[in-house]
Amino acid sequence: MFQLPYKFRDVVHDFVEFPNSALGATAIKIVQTSTFQRLRRLSQLGMAKLIYPCAEHSRFAHSLGAFNLAQKVMCILREKGKLLDTTQAEQDAVCLAALMHDIGHCMFSHASETMWDFKHEAQTYKLIDKDEELNKILKEYPSSSDFKKLIVDILKGENLSHNKYFLHEVVSSQMDVDRMDYILRDAHMTGVQYGSYDLKWILEHLTVAEFNGRYRLVIEKKAIDAVEQYLTARFYMYRNVYEHKTARIFEVMLQAFIKEIKKLDNEPLEKYGLLWLKGPDFDNLEEYKLLDDYKMWEAMKIISSNDEFVGHVKNLASDFLFNNRWSIEKSDTKTNVINKGFIDDVYYTKVKPSKFYDQEPDNQVLVLAKGEEPKLLSQLGRFISINKKREVEEKFIIRRPKPE
Numbered sequence: 310m311f312q313l314p315y316k317f318r319d320v321v322h323d324f325v326e327f328p329n330s331a332l333g334a335t336a337i338k339i340v341q342t343s344t345f346q347r348l349r350r351l352s353q354l355g356m357a358k359l360i361y362p363c364a365e366h367s368r369f370a371h372s373l374g375a376f377n378l379a380q381k382v383m384c385i386l387r388e389k390g391k392l393l394d395t396t397q398a399e400q401d402a403v404c405l406a407a408l409m410h411d412i413g414h415c416m417f418s419h420a421s422e423t424m425w426d427f428k429h430e431a432q433t434y435k436l437i438d439k440d441e442e443l444n445k446i447l448k449e450y451p452s453s454s455d456f457k458k459l460i461v462d463i464l465k466g467e468n469l470s471h472n473k474y475f476l477h478e479v480v481s482s483q484m485d486v487d488r489m490d491y492i493l494r495d496a497h498m499t500g501v502q503y504g505s506y507d508l509k510w511i512l513e514h515l516t517v518a519e520f521n522g523r524y525r526l527v528i529e530k531k532a533i534d535a536v537e538q539y540l541t542a543r544f545y546m547y548r549n550v551y552e553h554k555t556a557r558i559f560e561v562m563l564q565a566f567i568k569e570i571k572k573l574d575n576e577p578l579e580k581y582g583l584l585w586l587k588g589p590d591f592d593n594l595e596e597y598k599l600l601d602d603y604k605m606w607e608a609m610k611i612i613s614s615n616d617e618f619v620g621h622v623k624n625l626a627s628d629f630l631f632n633n634r635w636s637i638e639k640s641d642t643k644t645n646v647i648n649k650g651f652i653d654d655v656y657y658t659k660v661k662p663s664k665f666y667d668q669e670p671d672n673q674v675l676v677l678a679k680g681e682e683p684k685l686l687s688q689l690g691r692f693i694s695i696n697k698k699r700e701v702e703e704k705f706i707i708r709r710p711k712p713e
Contacts, residue, residue: 311337319370321494325377332401335450336376336408342442343598344412348372350601351411354495355418356559357550359632361499368411371491378486379407381512382479391517393472393524398452402459406480409443410464410487412436415589415597416605420560424567425588432591434461440594471523478526483667483674484511484539492542495550503545507535520675520683527675527683536674536686540666547665555634562629566609569622577617583608606630 313329315337327333339345348369358364383400386392392400413432415421422429437443437457447457462468466477479486489508496504514532517524528536550556570578570586578584586608590596612618613626627633667673668687675683 313337319374319377320497321374321490322377325373326380328380330401331397331451332380332404335401335446336405338446338449339405339408339443340373342440342446344436344440344442345369345372345409347598347601348411348414350603351414351416352418352602353491354499354550355420356556356563357495357499357553359559360553360555361550363500364495364498366494366498368414371494372408372411374490374494375410375480375486376404376408378490378512379404379479382486382515385512385515386517389516393517395473395476398450398454398456399459399463399473399476401450402456402463403476403479406460406463407486409433409437409460410480415600416602417560417563420563423560424564427591430464432597433464435592436594437461437464440598474523475517475526482526483672484526484528484536488543489539492539492546495546496542499550501546501549503549504542506539506542510535511539516677518675518677518683521671525675525683527677530676530678533676533686533689536676540674544665558635559629562625562635563605566622566625566629569620569625573618573622580617581611581615583611 311327313327313333315333316324316326319325327337346369349367351368352358352364353366353368353371354361354364383392383403387400410433411429413429413434413436415425415427415429415432419429421427437447437460444457447460450456452459463476464480466474466481469477481487489511492504492506493508496502510532511528514529514535516527516529518527519525520527567586570583571588573587575584575587578586585596585600589600609626609630612623613630618626628635670685674686676686676689677683
């Protein structure tokens with residue numbers, strides 16, 4: 310059993326701390342559950358770890374980092390007198406929301422969401438609401454309100470009064486503790502240099518101000534350079550790590566594999582305990598908690614080495630398992646790809662780059678100067694809108710036959 314206060318070393322934040330309080334006691338119990346420990350077996354970077362050999366970090370470490378940052382944000386806002394009329398339970402709920410924000414993730418990160426058509430956020434809400442281990446712990450928290458519902462509301466940004474909306478933005482916004490942790494952590498673990506930014510300066514200049522009828526998390530104008538550095542770092546991490554062409558290839562390979570699995574009869578899959586590949590029961594939380602990266606690797610080992618599986622599905626499992634990377638064919642239409650001789654539908658798809666910064670007014674970073682109303686970052690004319698310049702380029706990922 311851990312004795313509070315407790316802290317351990319972290320490659321990004323030096324230390325992650327669990328205070329001697331109801332928050333610390335609740336958090337350390339959550340960390341010890343099977344639900345949270347499962348995050349050790351989910352790669353933080355999904356397919357990108359196959360390109361960057363040292364990027365073996367997990368969603369477990371990232372979630373602890375987000376928890377640590379949430380505590381720091383709450384402390385800074387408290388010292389500035391900007392927590393308004395929030396209760397201690399609401400402040401603690403923000404930190405626990407940061408801790409548990411990724412517990413709904415499945416194997417290989419976002420790739421599994423595409424192939425099985427689900428959202429990890431929905432699974433996170435289900436686990437907080439219905440998981441027996443978590444429910445027992447959250448019921449012990451000394452709060453007169455429905456504490457688990459409060460955590461989910463903060464994650465969703467729902468049922469929060471106008472002067473408490475900023476609590477949601479601490480854990481889900483353009484500059485939340487999730488993003489602020491993973492950019493630095495992923496850059497460190499991949500070894501790239503362009504993912505760094507001045508985290509300390511940003512944290513010290515976070516505050517709360519009213520904007521369009523709601524109290525929002527904003528950044529003081531003197532830290533605008535650090536914000537632009539953060540957004541630029543995020544852009545380069547998306548461009549060179551998260552959307553690395555080889556990572557996208559592996560995602561397509563995995564999706565093609567599941568597509569072929571869904572065409573198979575149930576009998577061989579049931580024989581080897583692989584029926585879940587056709588699509589897990591997302592309402593069976595105990596079954597869902599067994600799904601991790603290792604389970605998928607094991608399934609591919611079975612299929613690639615067993616003569617009961619033939620054709621596309623076996624080829625795809627072998628390609629993925631033994632790093633037989635496919636190729637990228639740039640084209641504007643599927644017809645042009647087919648005309649080049651790639652006619653097998655299972656072996657190609659198209660991918661598009663995602664936006665690294667949402668420029669919708671309700672979602673932008675807000676900047677506050679003394680004596681002024683908060684302004685959208687884009688209104689200040691300083692940030693280079695590089696994500697607007699990223700034109701959608703359709704790329705078809707194909708499996709070229711190996712030379713004889």
